[in-house]
Amino acid sequence: MAKWAFRCRSLAVLTVLALVAAACGHNDNDDRIAEQDKNAPLGSDYGEGIVVGFSMDTLIEARWLKDRDLFVAAVERMGAEVNVQAAGGDEEKQVFHAENLISLGVDILVVVPNNAEVMTEVVEEAHAAGIKVLSYDRLIKGADVDLYISFDNEKIGRMQAEAIKKQVPKGNIVYIGGSEMDNNSHLLRKGAFSVLQPLIDNGDLNIIEDRFTDEWLPAKAQETMQRVLENAGSRVDGVISANDGMAGGIIDALMTMDLQGKVAVTGQDADLMAIRRIIQGTQTMTVYKPIDLLAETAAELAIKLARGEAVTADKYVNNGKGEIPSVLLDPIFVDQSNIDATVIADGFHKREDVYK
Known part of the structure; x- marks a missing residue:
C-alpha cells in the first residue's frame, strides 16, 4: 500500500x-x-x-x-x-x-x-x-x-486466517465469529475457511470451536472462550476473533489462565484498545478499514x-x-510492524493515544 x-x-x-x-x-x-x-x-x-x-x-x-x-x-x-x-x-x-x-x-x-x-x-x-x-x-x-x-469482508477473513496460519502452522484453533444475523459474519467466515480448510484437511489444524456470537457482544465471546478453556485447558494455540471488541473479551478469558500473549488472537476494526493490545503483544493483528x-x-x-x-x-x-x-x-492488515504507517499516519488514532 x-x-x-x-x-x-x-x-x-x-x-x-x-x-x-x-x-x-x-x-x-x-x-x-x-x-x-x-x-x-x-x-x-x-x-x-x-x-x-x-x-x-x-x-x-x-x-x-x-x-x-x-x-x-x-x-x-x-x-x-x-x-x-x-x-x-x-x-x-x-x-x-x-x-x-x-x-x-x-x-x-x-x-x-x-x-x-x-x-x-x-x-x-x-x-x-x-x-x-x-x-x-x-x-x-x-x-x-x-x-x-x-x-471486502471475504478478504478480511482471509487476512485473519493468514495471520493465524503464520503464527500457528499446526495446532488447535478456535473460530469466534460475529452475529449470525449479520451477512458480514458469513463472508468473514467464508474467507477465513478458504485459508484454513486445506490445513484442516491435511491434519495440521484442528478446529475445536466454531460458532457465531450474538450481537457481536464481547461478553458473549468471552463466555465462549472461557468455556473452551475449561474444556481444552491450555491446548489452544490460536483464536480467530471476527472483530476487536470480541477479541478484548477473548483475551480477558485467556488472562484467567495466564495465556494472554501466548495464544494468537486476531481482530478487525483497528479499535484503539486493540492497537494497544497489539503493541503489548496480547493481540496478534487487526484489520484497519x-x-x-x-x-x-x-x-x-x-x-x-x-x-x-x-x-x-x-x-x-x-x-x-x-x-x-x-x-x-x-481493507488494510495491521500488526506491530506497521501501526505508525497506517492508523497513525492516516490520523485514525493519535500517536499519543496509541502509545499512552
Whole structure:
C-alpha cells in the first residue's frame, strides 16, 4: 500500500465515484487515488433540499460512532440533511425506525442492518414510496437493494486466517465469529475457511470451536472462550476473533489462565484498545478499514441516488435475491510492524493515544 494513499481520503472518494460510474473492473484504493485528476469536487449545494435517512443498528461500539459522525459531516458538506436513527441492537426497533424514516419522506434510505433478513420488507416499502435504499457496510439479504458499499469482508477473513496460519502452522484453533444475523459474519467466515480448510484437511489444524456470537457482544465471546478453556485447558494455540471488541473479551478469558500473549488472537476494526493490545503483544493483528473513505463515499453515492443520477458499480454481490451493485473497498492488515504507517499516519488514532 503506497504511503500517500493514507493521506488522500477526499481525493480517493472522488475517484471511487468516477470508477463506480464507469463500471471499471479495478477495486484498489491506490488506483482510485491515481485517477484523481479526472474528478472535480461536489459543491456545497449539491445535496440542497435532500434529506438522507440513516438507519443504524447500534452506536454502542466506538467504530459506529465514527461512521455516524463522518457520514453526517460528509452529507452536510454537500448541503443535505441527515436524520439518524440508531436501534441499540434491537432488530424490531430498527424496522420501526426505518419505516418512520420512510413515512417522513426522506429522499434516500441508508441502512446498516442489525438482521440482514428482517430488513427485506423495509426495502420493499421504501421502493413503494419511491425511495432508493443503500446498504451500508452490511448487506441486506433477499431484497432488490439499489447499492451496497462495504469493505471486502471475504478478504478480511482471509487476512485473519493468514495471520493465524503464520503464527500457528499446526495446532488447535478456535473460530469466534460475529452475529449470525449479520451477512458480514458469513463472508468473514467464508474467507477465513478458504485459508484454513486445506490445513484442516491435511491434519495440521484442528478446529475445536466454531460458532457465531450474538450481537457481536464481547461478553458473549468471552463466555465462549472461557468455556473452551475449561474444556481444552491450555491446548489452544490460536483464536480467530471476527472483530476487536470480541477479541478484548477473548483475551480477558485467556488472562484467567495466564495465556494472554501466548495464544494468537486476531481482530478487525483497528479499535484503539486493540492497537494497544497489539503493541503489548496480547493481540496478534487487526484489520484497519478507513471508515472516512467508506462514510464519505457512501454519502456522495447516496446523494447521487437521491438526485436520480445513474450509479453503476464495478462489483456485484449476490444477496439471495439477485446480484446487487456493490462498491467493495480494500481493507488494510495491521500488526506491530506497521501501526505508525497506517492508523497513525492516516490520523485514525493519535500517536499519543496509541502509545499512552
